[in-house]
Amino acid sequence: MLNIKNLQVKLEEEDKQILKGVDLTVEAGKVHAIMGPNGSGKSTLSYVLSGRDGYEVTGGSATLDGEDLLEMEPEERAAAGLFLAFQYPVEIPGVGNMTFLRTALNSQRKARGEDEVSAAEFLKLVREKAKALKIDADMLKRPVNVGFSGGEKKRNEILQMAVLEPRMCILDETDSGLDVDAMKLVSDGVNALRDEGRAFLVITHYQRLLDHIQPDVVHIMAAGRIVKTGGPELALEVEKNGYADILAELA
Amino acid sequence: MAAPMRKDEARVAATEARLAALDLPKGGFTAHARANALARLREMGLPGRRDEYWKFTDPAVLNATEAAKAALFDPKESQLFGGVDCVKLVFVDGVFDAEVSDDPVLAGVEIARLAEAGASDIHWAQELYGALEAKGQSPVVRPFAALNTAAATDGVLIRATAQAAKPVHLVYRHESEASDAILHHCVKIEPGAELTLLETGPAAARFNKVMEVDVAAGGRFHHVRAQGRDHERRAITHIFARVAEEASFKSFTLTVNGQMTRNECVIEIAGDDAIAHVAGAALGDGSYGRFHHDDTIFVTHDAERCESRQVFKKVLKNGAVGVFQGKILVKPGAQKTDGYQISQSLLLDEDSQFLAKPELEIYADDVKCSHGSTTGAIDETALFYLRSRGVGKQDATALLVLSFLADAIAEIEDETLAAEIVERLEAWLQRRKK
Ligand SMILES: Nc1ncnc2c1ncn2[C@@H]1O[C@H](COP(=O)(O)OP(=O)(O)OP(=O)(O)O)[C@@H](O)[C@H]1O
Ligand SMILES: [Mg+2]
Numbered sequence: 265m266l267n268i269k270n271l272q273v274k275l276e277e278e279d280k281q282i283l284k285g286v287d288l289t290v291e292a293g294k295v296h297a298i299m300g301p302n303g304s305g306k307s308t309l310s311y312v313l314s315g316r317d318g319y320e321v322t323g324g325s326a327t328l329d330g331e332d333l334l335e336m337e338p339e340e341r342a343a344a345g346l347f348l349a350f351q352y353p354v355e356i357p358g359v360g361n362m363t364f365l366r367t368a369l370n371s372q373r374k375a376r377g378e379d380e381v382s383a384a385e386f387l388k389l390v391r392e393k394a395k396a397l398k399i400d401a402d403m404l405k406r407p408v409n410v411g412f413s414g415g416e417k418k419r420n421e422i423l424q425m426a427v428l429e430p431r432m433c434i435l436d437e438t439d440s441g442l443d444v445d446a447m448k449l450v451s452d453g454v455n456a457l458r459d460e461g462r463a464f465l466v467i468t469h470y471q472r473l474l475d476h477i478q479p480d481v482v483h484i485m486a487a488g489r490i491v492k493t494g495g496p497e498l499a500l501e502v503e504k505n506g507y508a509d510i511l512a513e514l515a
Numbered sequence: 516m517a518a519p520m521r522k523d524e525a526r527v528a529a530t531e532a533r534l535a536a537l538d539l540p541k542g543g544f545t546a547h548a549r550a551n552a553l554a555r556l557r558e559m560g561l562p563g564r565r566d567e568y569w570k571f572t573d574p575a576v577l578n579a580t581e582a583a584k585a586a587l588f589d590p591k592e593s594q595l596f597g598g599v600d601c602v603k604l605v606f607v608d609g610v611f612d613a614e615v616s617d618d619p620v621l622a623g624v625e626i627a628r629l630a631e632a633g634a635s636d637i638h639w640a641q642e643l644y645g646a647l648e649a650k651g652q653s654p655v656v657r658p659f660a661a662l663n664t665a666a667a668t669d670g671v672l673i674r675a676t677a678q679a680a681k682p683v684h685l686v687y688r689h690e691s692e693a694s695d696a697i698l699h700h701c702v703k704i705e706p707g708a709e710l711t712l713l714e715t716g717p718a719a720a721r722f723n724k725v726m727e728v729d730v731a732a733g734g735r736f737h738h739v740r741a742q743g744r745d746h747e748r749r750a751i752t753h754i755f756a757r758v759a760e761e762a763s764f765k766s767f768t769l770t771v772n773g774q775m776t777r778n779e780c781v782i783e784i785a786g787d788d789a790i791a792h793v794a795g796a797a798l799g800d801g802s803y804g805r806f807h808h809d810d811t812i813f814v815t816h817d818a819e820r821c822e823s824r825q826v827f828k829k830v831l832k833n834g835a836v837g838v839f840q841g842k843i844l845v846k847p848g849a850q851k852t853d854g855y856q857i858s859q860s861l862l863l864d865e866d867s868q869f870l871a872k873p874e875l876e877i878y879a880d881d882v883k884c885s886h887g888s889t890t891g892a893i894d895e896t897a898l899f900y901l902r903s904r905g906v907g908k909q910d911a912t913a914l915l916v917l918s919f920l921a922d923a924i925a926e927i928e929d930e931t932l933a934a935e936i937v938e939r940l941e942a943w944l945q946r947r948k949k
Contacts, residue, residue, distance in 0.1 A: 314903045317895065342905035354900035358918025364901070367914065372905035407918075424904060 265463045266290040266313075266432050271324035273305075273312050282308045284488035285324065290432070290481075295464040297474055297499060300485035301507050306467045307351050309485075310436045314348040315341050328432055342368075343375035347430030349421035351437045351467075356408040361420070364408045365390060365427055372428060393426040397453055414441030422453040433457070434465045439473040451476030471503035484510055526560035529578055530658075533561060536580040537666045543633035548645030552664035555649065559656040568655055571838040571870045572777055572809045576749050577659060582695035582721035585747035585774070592942065594686070595715045595741050596935055601684040602626070604671060608689060608719050609696020611669055623677030624710065629670035629699060640672040640701045647727040647755035651781040655813065660753040660779070663725040667699030675708040675734070682737075687716035689745055694719035700726040704734035704762070711929070712736070717743025717773070722750040730762040732786060738766040739932050741939065742776060746803040749775040754793075760786025760818065767927045769936050770797040770808055771943050777809040777838075784814070784821045784849075794826040794926035796936075798943055799835030801867065806831070809838035810858075816849040816882075825856040828923045830916050831867035832947075842874040845882050854884035861919045862892055863912075913944035 266289065273283035282305050290296045298306055312319050313326055315338035326333045328344055336344065356364070370380040381389070394404060397419050409417050418438050425433055435454070439447055454464065454477050466477060474482075474496065482498040483490045486507065491514055492498065502510070534556075540549065562574045576583065604626070605616045611628055619626035625639075632638050645664040651657060673683060685700075696719035704710055708731075718724070730736045742750065750773065758764045770776055782791045791814060799806035814823045829837035839858035860869035871888040893915055901911035917940060924940075927933040 316899050316903075337908065338899060338902035339905050339907050339911075342903055348903055350900070354896050356894075356897045356900065356915070356918065358921040359901075359914050364904070364906075364914070367910065368901070368904035368906050371907055371910060375905065375907075428904065 265292045265329060266465065267325075267327045269325045271309070271312070271326055272322045273308060273319050274322050276318050276320045281322075282488055283312070286488070286490055288483065288490055290463045290465055292463050293460045294480045295458070295466060295477060296481045296483060297466045297468060297479040298483045298485050299468060299499060299502050304485045305488045306485055307436055310348050310434045310467065313434065314338055314346060339371065340375070342428075342430070343372045345431035347425050347428060347433045349418075349425060349433070349435040349438045351440070353409050353417040353421050355410045357410050359408050361404050361406060361408050362390065365424060368424070369427060390427060393423055396456070397423050397426070397449055399423055415443060415446045418442055419446060419450060422450050426453055426457065429457070431462050432465070433462065434467070436467045437469065438466075439468055439470060447473065448476065471499050474499050486511060523560060526563060530557065530561045532580050533578060533662070539666055540633065540668060544636060544638045544641045545629075545633050545644050549665050551649065552645050552661045555652060556658055556661040556665060559652070559658050559661065561658050561662075568811070568840070571840070571872070572775075572807065576721070576775055577723070577751050582693060582719075582749075584692040585689070585720035585745055585749070587689060587692060588745045590744060595939060596684060596713050596932065598935070599682065599684070599713070599931060601682040601713065603684045603686055605686045605688060606669070606696070606698065606718070608691045608694035609668065609698055609722070621679055621681065621683065623675060623708065624679045624683070625674040625676070626683065627672045629672055630668065632672055638672070639674055639703065643701045643703060643727055643729055644699070647729065647757055648725055648753070650783070651753070651755045657753060657779060657781070659723055659751045660725050660755070663697055663699055663723050663753070667697045667725070670699040670701070672701045673710065673712070674703045674705065675710040676705045678709040679711065682711035682713050684713040684715070687714065687718035687722070687743070689717040689719055689743065689748065692720060695721045697723045699724070702726065702728040702736065704728070704730045704736050706731045707733045709735040710737070712738050713932070714738075714740035715743070717745040717748050718750065720748060722748065722752070724750070724752045726754050728754065728756040728764065730756065730758045730764050732759045733761045734759070735763045736765070737928060739927055739929075739936070740767070741769040741936065742771070742773060744772040744943075746772050746774065748773050751777050752779065754780045756780075756782045756791065758782065758784050758786065758789045758791050761788045762786060763790040765792045765926065765928060766794070767923070768795040769939065770795065771939070772799065772803065772806065773808070774805045775807045777811060779811045780813070782814045782823070784816050784818055784823060787818045787820055789818060789821045790823075791821070792824040792826075792926055794824070794923045795828070796920045796923045796940070797829045797837060798940065799829065799831050799837065800947060801832065801834030806835035807838070808836070810841070812841040814843050814854070816843070816845045816852045816854060818849060820851040821849070822853040823855065824926070825858070826923045826926055827858045828920050829860040829869060830863065830919065831860055831869065832863035834866040836867070837869045839869075839871045839873070839888065841872075841886070842876065843884055843886070845877040845879050845884065847878040849879045850881045852879060852882040852884065854882065856886035857922070858888045859919070860890045861916060862890060913941065916944060917941070
């Protein structure tokens with residue numbers, strides 16, 4: 265589904281290379297996890313895939329089902345089925361959560377040539393998904409993420425994912441800031457979406473999330489590259505020994 | 516009349532030339548007020564670019580003896596507030612059109628035309644016409660308002676003695692390219708009475724309008740206006756309001772397009788426990804020619820425990836210029852005043868400009884007053900967040916623009932009216948999608 269080949273990225277404003285040749289393939293129906301030290305480029309990879317400004321691709325490619333992601337506008341990538349749950353969800357004062365979500369859903373549907381959902385259908389859909397994530401009506405009425413706690417923001421990201429039903433979901437540290445119960449809610453939300461036609465790329469620092477969302481493949485990213493790939497046991501190794509051994513092995 | 520106070524020959528010449536080009540109405544109950552206004556105008560003269568109060572806005576197009584043409588613009592949109600049941604009074608290029616207007620009949624409200632009532636010798640408006648304008652000439656002169664009182668050809672006189680069942684709607688149509696209209700309205704809200712006044716439309720190629728509003732004790736006045744979108748029109752408008760004890764005055768203005776608009780609002784809070792809110796949202800796109808929009812506000816607190824709010828937002832693109840001059844003056848003894856002022860601009864590109872002069876002048880010690888002014892661009896992080904969820908760039912921008920304007924729109928009390936205003940804003944933003 266997602267094919268990344270030798271992806272090289274530098275900052276637009278600075279002469280700083282951040283991704284130095286990332287190779288990664290995520291197949292439909294699979295969950296891949298990426299772990300790696302702070303500053304290794306995990307978020308950068310997620311931003312570049314979703315089309316954020318400020319980065320310059322200096323080499324390599326990234327495709328979603330064969331379509332060149334890097335050529336598309338962010339909204340086109342979303343319509344094509346890519347979704348990023350942000351490490352730091354953005355507050356947008358003055359824009360209601362519901363308005364935002366409905367505009368997003370209908371924009372995507374329109375871009376795909378599908379009918380827009382009616383206000384009533386939409387309300388039903390959101391209520392149902394919100395209930396599962398224990399997001400109350402009051403939160404839905406408030407402006408996007410404004411005044412939400414850290415954990416509420418993360419749950420709101422998963423709500424958006426549940427409503428938009430993307431095919432390729434990237435979760436950037438969705439577990440950080442979640443209490444134990446919320447971690448369970450979020451994981452259940454993700455697991456409910458696991459499907460033959462859908463893939464996940466889960467960026468995390470902790471094994472705990474991977475206890476709930478069991479990955480098929482685990483990658484270690486360091487200094488802008490995927491340096492090691494393995495099964496779920498790789499995450500356990502990181503949990504136990506940190507990155508020192510893995511990095512030493514490579515040196 | 517007295518000789519001009521300032522020996523500024525160019526100013527005197529410009530003022531006399533402007534007056535010579537006008538056909539000043541005579542006689543009737545306004546005769547005395549008009550003569551006084553003429554004297555005031557001659558004394559102060561028309562403004563010049565070097566006047567402190569006009570340093571951000573060039574009054575040349577307003578001073579010109581003849582109004583330049585303004586092309587007619589037909590966006591083929593339905594009448595704003597068309598769905599609101601109201602008494603509609605239509606002015607075409609500043610001339611009242613009875614044919615297309617509703618009968619001016621509304622329980623608890625007296626409505627008359629200035630041009631007709633003017634002929635009578637006695638009228639309730641005699642005490643009001645020109646009175647608040649004259650008072651509003653200090654501490655800052657407002658020459659175009661004096662010119663208006665002297666030269667207004669028509670207007671409406673509205674007196675509410677009870678709670679009006681529906682709004683009065685002044686519709687200003689612009690049908691002749693070179694029209695130059697001067698209208699003067701007087702509104703009196705008697706104790707405990709309540710009225711909503713709507714104003715919509717581009718009015719004329721050049722429009723000079725004064726509205727004097729006297730809100731008596733416990734009265735409530737709501738005002739929502741939308742200044743039409745003709746690209747080349749120019750306008751200078753003044754609202755002079757006096758708000759008595761426990762009375763409420765609320766005014767909101769939407770301005771879209773227009774080459775040059777200056778809206779002055781002068782409010783005197785004269786009675787204890789009164790409220791005065793004035794708000795505005797302006798959207799300007801310089802790609803159709805010039806866009807210059809100026810809000811000049813002066814709120815005087817002269818009573819205790821009163822609340823005033825000024826909330827002004829401007830969205831500017833393609834070289835549009837926005838100006839805000841706003842003042843809160845708290846007089847000695849106006850204790851427990853709660854004064855608030857915010858002016859903000861959202862610049863959609865680097866060519867546009869916002870000039871602000873917020874002022875506080877306080878002579879009472881137990882007051883709460885705050886003011887703020889900001890200029891900013893669209894929040895790129897928010898824009899990316901919206902786009903990453905599938906919202907197209909222009910729609911995402913429109914959402915952020917509307918959210919920027921939300922505080923100003925929230926000042927419109929009536930939800931139906933607010934919704935119609937939001938609809939127009941959305942349409943304006945949609946038309947600018949690329
Ligand atoms: N816009 C930027 N300006 C300056 N430096 C940046 C920018 N974006 C990323 N970087 C740098 O690139 C490197 C990779 O950052 P990135 O956020 O991708 O790391 P990460 O792996 O997600 O880290 P963490 O685990 O702490 O979230 C860091 O050194 C970071 O400081
Ligand atoms: Mg990160």
